[in-house]
Amino acid sequence: MRYRVVFDEMKLTFVKHFTCLCGRNLRRQKTFSQTYNPYNVVADRSRPKTREEVAAAVRAEGLAWRAAPEPCLHAGEPDMNVRRSP
Numbered sequence: 001m002r003y004r005v006v007f008d009e010m011k012l013t014f015v016k017h018f019t020c021l022c023g024r025n026l027r028r029q030k031t032f033s034q035t036y037n038p039y040n041v042v043a044d045r046s047r048p049k050t051r052e053e054v055a056a057a058v059r060a061e062g063l064a065w066r067a068a069p070e071p072c073l074h075a076g077e078p079d080m081n082v083r084r085s086p
């Protein structure tokens with residue numbers, strides 16, 4: 001017989017507003033998650049993470065992403081926000 005084990009999940013969505021290298025004002029959103037499960041262990045692998053530790057780990061991932069600079073992917077795209085003179 002087959003069955004499925006569903007673990008509880010800690011999920012956080014982070015949003016960052018920033019000015020791109022090309023001058024556009026942008027908003028990016030990303031969701032980070034980890035499950036509470038017996039294999040999600042602390043660094044020395046001595047025990048599973050507690051709920052607080054899982055929450056802190058997800059938060060740390062999100063904060064690192066929010067602090068990291070975004071590359072400009074707009075090369076060659078027309079900028080709809082900027083009015084250019086002909």
Ligand SMILES: [Zn+2]
Pocket residue numbers: 020021022023024071072073074075
């Ligand atoms: Zn850009």
